[in-house]
Amino acid sequence: MGSIKPAIHAHPFVAVMFNRADQLKTILGVLENRFGSILSAGPIYRVSDFSDYYEKEFGDQLQKQFFVFQKPASLENFYQIKVWTNELELDTNPGTRQRILNIDPGYLEPSKLVLYSSKNFSHRTYCGAGIFAEITMSFVHGDFTRLPWTYDDYYWEDNRKFLRDVRTQIVKMSRNNL
Secondary structure, eight states, rough: OOOOOOOEEEEEEEEEEESHHHHHHHHHHHHHHHHSSSSEEEEOOEEGGGTTHHHHOTTTTOOOEEESSSSSOOOGGGGGGGHHHHHHHHHHHTTOOOOOOOEEEEEETTTEEEEEEESOTTTTTETTTEEEEEEEEETTTTEEEEOOOOHHHSSSSSHHHHHHHHHHHHHHHHHOOO
């Protein structure tokens, strides 16, 4: 029998979809107030280069960028961050129920990238408060590997390179803290 251990810590991750740079700047300030400083930011890219899923809601100029935060967070109840980001999305456009941003939170650790969702599916595990978790990509043999449900933009080489580089930083940071 294995012994029960305290919750592990991992680096908060968010993917932010936005139409205007000022929207991104504003939301990053809010996210940094919650998580602390950003460790690294991925490339900005057009969502429509990978999917038209969001065009009806956000238009065809939607952009996206990944962020990983410097300070690891305890994963004990961390899934509740999805409840907070859902509320935050609605708060960015007061007086309406229409989103102007989409924030996909999760965490990055050396072995995987995990995302939270409010949608159930066969590969997602229920966490609580209506939130599910999925391993979006695993790190195997020096790279992040595609799983059957991995979105194309996450597996895009530029984003995988970003995640590999951040993973290297995280591994070095954890070695220095031993």
